[in-house]
Structure formats: C-alpha cells, structure tokens
Amino acid sequence: MGISRRELFKAAAAGAVIGSVAKFNFTFAKVSETIKLPKPKRGAPRVVIVGGGWSGSTLAKYIKKLKPDVDVVLIEKREHFWSCPVSNLWLVGLVDLEFLLHDHRPAAEKYGYHLLRATAYHIDRVGRYVYTDLGKIHYDFLVLATGIDYDYSQWVGDDPKDVEIAKTKYPAAFVPGGEQITLKKKIENFEEGNFVITVPPGLDYRCLPGPYERATLIAWYFKQNEIPGKVILIDPHPQPPVKAEGFHKAWEEYVKDYLEYYPNATIKGVDFGKKVVSTEEYGDIDFTDLNLYPRCKATKLIFDADLVPKGDRWPSLRWPYNISTKDSHILCTGDARNHPFSKSGNTANTEAHKVAKQIIELIKGRMPDYEAPRTLCYSAVDKGKAVWVDLTYKYDPKKNTFQFWNVKMDNHPTHQNWRAYIEWARAMYRDMFS
Numbered sequence: 001m002g003i004s005r006r007e008l009f010k011a012a013a014a015g016a017v018i019g020s021v022a023k024f025n026f027t028f029a030k031v032s033e034t035i036k037l038p039k040p041k042r043g044a045p046r047v048v049i050v051g052g053g054w055s056g057s058t059l060a061k062y063i064k065k066l067k068p069d070v071d072v073v074l075i076e077k078r079e080h081f082w083s084c085p086v087s088n089l090w091l092v093g094l095v096d097l098e099f100l101l102h103d104h105r106p107a108a109e110k111y112g113y114h115l116l117r118a119t120a121y122h123i124d125r126v127g128r129y130v131y132t133d134l135g136k137i138h139y140d141f142l143v144l145a146t147g148i149d150y151d152y153s154q155w156v157g158d159d160p161k162d163v164e165i166a167k168t169k170y171p172a173a174f175v176p177g178g179e180q181i182t183l184k185k186k187i188e189n190f191e192e193g194n195f196v197i198t199v200p201p202g203l204d205y206r207c208l209p210g211p212y213e214r215a216t217l218i219a220w221y222f223k224q225n226e227i228p229g230k231v232i233l234i235d236p237h238p239q240p241p242v243k244a245e246g247f248h249k250a251w252e253e254y255v256k257d258y259l260e261y262y263p264n265a266t267i268k269g270v271d272f273g274k275k276v277v278s279t280e281e282y283g284d285i286d287f288t289d290l291n292l293y294p295r296c297k298a299t300k301l302i303f304d305a306d307l308v309p310k311g312d313r314w315p316s317l318r319w320p321y322n323i324s325t326k327d328s329h330i331l332c333t334g335d336a337r338n339h340p341f342s343k344s345g346n347t348a349n350t351e352a353h354k355v356a357k358q359i360i361e362l363i364k365g366r367m368p369d370y371e372a373p374r375t376l377c378y379s380a381v382d383k384g385k386a387v388w389v390d391l392t393y394k395y396d397p398k399k400n401t402f403q404f405w406n407v408k409m410d411n412h413p414t415h416q417n418w419r420a421y422i423e424w425a426r427a428m429y430r431d432m433f434s
C-alpha cells in the first residue's frame with residue numbers, strides 16, 4: 001500500500017503524483033462558486049475541510065495560525081461540537097452536558113477561518129468542488145475529516161428494515177449527538193434485566209477502550225442506584241485491547257455482580273424480535289436492552305467520492321501521509337484515515353497539528369516531513385478513578401507499516417488519573433476552540 005516518501009517526492013517533481021502541487025495555479029475564491037464568502041487575498045489558496053470534529057476543528061485553527069493567508073473553510077453539519085471523549089461519564093451523570101459542548105465561532109473569528117454550517121453531500125473531483133446543501137464551493141485542497149459510519153452488514157445483514165431497527169432502537173452511540181441522548185435515557189429508565197453491550201471485532205473501530213469504559217460505568221450506575229440489572233459485555237477479543245488489567249481490576253473490585261464479561265465471542269447475528277444476540281461460544285444471549293456497536297467504516301461522502309477500494313471500509317491513503325492514493329488534492333484525517341492508529345480524539349488532534357504543517361508544505365509544492373500522532377487516552381473505571389495509556393507510532397518505510405511505539409500505561413485506578421483525564425479534556429477543548 002502507498003509509496004515511500006522519496007518515491008512520492010520524485011513523482012511529484014515529475015508532475016505525476018501531486019503534479020498540480022508542484023506547478024500549482026491556485027483558485028481564486030471568486031471563480032465560479034455559488035457559496036459567497038468574503039474574498040481572500042488574490043492568489044490565496046483555499047483549503048476546504050469537511051467535518052468540524054476533533055480533527056477538522058484542530059486543522060482549521062492551525063492552518064490559519066501557521067499561515068494566515070491560506071483561505072480555510074470548515075464545513076460542519078452540526079450546530080455544536082459535541083465531544084465523544086468524556087461522554088461515557090456524562091451518560092451516567094458524572095459530568096454535565098456543558099462540559100461536552102463547544103462552539104466553533106470564537107475560534108473561527110479569532111483565527112479567521114470560514115465556518116459553514118452545511119452538509120457536504122457530493123465531491124466533484126475533476127472540477128474540485130464540494131457540493132453542500134447551501135451550494136457548491138471550490139477547493140485547492142480538500143480534507144475529509146468526517147469521522148465514522150457504522151457497518152451493520154456483519155451482524156444485522158443488509159435488510160433496510162433491520163438496519164433501521166438497529167440504528168433507531170439500539171443505536172451504537174459512538175457518534176456525537178442524538179444517539180447518545182437516546183442511550184442516556186435508556187440507562188436512566190432501565191428497570192431490570194440484561195443490558196447487553198457489544199464490542200466490534202478488529203482494531204479499526206472508534207475508541208478501542210470506549211465500550212469497556214461504557215460497560216464499567218453503566219454497571220457502576222446500576223450498582224449505585226440499586227437497579228436489579230447487569231451489564232453483559234460481549235467481546236470478540238480475548239481481553240480489552242488496551243488497559244485490560246485496569247478494566248479487569250475494576251470489574252472485580254467495583255462492579256462485581258453487575259457486569260458479566262464474555263470474551264472471545266463470535267457474534268453470529270442479532271434477532272431484534274426475540275431480543276437475543278446469537279454467539280458461537282455462549283449460545284443465545286437474551287437482552288432486555290442493547291447497545292449494539294457494530295464495525296465501523298468511512299462515511300458515505302468518502303465512499304461516493306470513490307476513494308475506498310472495492311471491498312474495503314476505509315479510503316486508500318499514501319502512507320505515511322493522509323493523502324488519497326486516488327486524488328492528490330484530497331486528504332482523509334482523524335478517524336476517517338486508514339492508518340492502524342487507535343481511532344481516538346487525542347490521535348485526531350495531534351495528527352491534525354502535523355497535517356496542518358504538511359498542507360502548508362504541499363501548497364508550496366514541497367513534500368512535507370512526516371511525524372506520527374500521539375494517542376493519550378484515559379478511561380474512567382469508577383466514580384473519580386481512571387486508568388490511561390500513552391503511545392505513539394513508528395513508520396517503517398521499507399515495509400510501509402506502522403507499529404506502536406513508546407507505549408506507557410497506568411492500570412491503577414486512581415483519583416489522580418481521574419483529575420488528569422478531566423484536565424486532558426479541558427486542554428484539548430482549549431486547543432481546538434480558544
């Protein structure tokens with residue numbers, strides 16, 4: 001997959017791979033577009049970013065901060081930024097919603113990027129336009145930071161009726177917004193029985209420790225409120241892929257009798273009528289309520305732009321970079337990338353810092369240096385206690401592979417780690433929005 005940096009640079013110089021970067025004619029903002037934005041300086045290149053989540057919000061700010069004369073447009077369909085990190089704590093009442101919600105406007109104004117509240121629904125790669133419900137807009141570079149979508153085909157099948165039931169009645173709640181409100185109500189209204197949570201197979205789902213943190217905190221909530229129910233966590237992995245020791249400790253010490261863990265499970269399917277999850281190893285598991293988290297995939301916009309190879313779920317990118325192998329003017333960042341990184345907010349944020357620099361180099365017609373992002377990730381395992389993992393990635397250009405690098409972990413649930421978790425989130429929000 002992909003080509004080496006040297007090859008990429010050679011090809012760029014020959015005009016073959018990023019040809020128009022090397023001899024670039026920048027688009028003037030006034031050229032045939034229907035979205036009227038204030039005109040940038042003559043000759044200013046335009047970077048359009050779709051998705052104002054952890055990746056896009058960081059990127060918009062830092063491109064402008066590093067190079068104010070680049071015209072940056074951030075297209076985000078939601079009115080608010082809603083943080084998924086820390087949302088498991090909000091689900092069980094340990095933080096307020098205000099902690100999760102943020103506004104792009106102050107940063108847009110301070111750093112001078114355009115904020116377009118719109119949904120992007122089509123990309124014309126030949127003309128280099130993004131079509132939105134407010135009109136079309138021209139780009140010189142396009143960043144697709146659209147997060148994830150769910151792939152129900154494995155457990156639910158393709159019948160639209162079943163997919164709709166899965167999405168509306170048993171939402172995964174691993175994207176920001178309404179799904180998480182539905183899940184919170186389910187937890188608060190749960191009276192008794194089995195609250196089943198599934199973990200997707202593989203390591204390319206959003207937030208590796210997320211389902212384990214959620215299961216632990218919901219079990220904690222049932223215990224606190226003396227609800228005669230238990231959480232059943234069905235996991236295709238032999239153990240949590242990260243912080244396993246910390247989670248096991250918490251299950252043993254804090255939520256025993258309120259959480260049952262079924263590792264190495266092969267889920268065959270879900271029957272919504274009978275309310276069972278069928279597994280090969282444990283047979284049929286009844287659920288009173290279900291938090292069905294299936295495999296993840298790139299969003300429709302990325303599939304429709306023909307950036308995903310047939311049979312794959314993620315866009316093909318020129319490793320180590322985020323540049324599409326199909327289109328040198330398009331980058332996919334954050335959880336939309338196909339790199340084997342933990343799909344986390346911290347990864348998306350630190351990657352965006354580096355991609356901002358890379359885009360500025362690309363605009364100048366130069367191939368950027370590559371620096372890998374960092375994954376620092378906390379998980380709450382009890383009220384006021386948390387564990388964490390901190391690592392980066394090392395790229396091997398010969399094998400064109402990445403490996404985890406400099407891994408550190410603290411599996412002891414402590415108050416200090418909890419405070420660090422909350423402070424980490426505050427620092428991230430500041431980095432994106434102030």
Ligand SMILES: Cc1cc2nc3c(=O)[nH]c(=O)nc-3n(C[C@H](O)[C@H](O)[C@H](O)COP(=O)(O)OP(=O)(O)OC[C@H]3O[C@@H](n4cnc5c(N)ncnc54)[C@H](O)[C@@H]3O)c2cc1C
Binds near residue numbers: 083
């Ligand atoms: C419950 C939970 C707990 C988590 N805990 C942690 C944690 O503790 N630490 C951590 O680091 N990470 C955590 N994560 C992971 C983290 O939330 C994601 O990795 C991060 O949000 C990825 O950022 P992103 O910008 O790629 O995607 P997102 O943040 O999802 O942003 C994508 C944005 O694109 C917008 N969008 C999509 N399509 C379009 C379109 N067509 N037009 C316009 N806008 C569009 C969406 O509205 C969204 O705002 C957690 C996730 C969950 C769900």
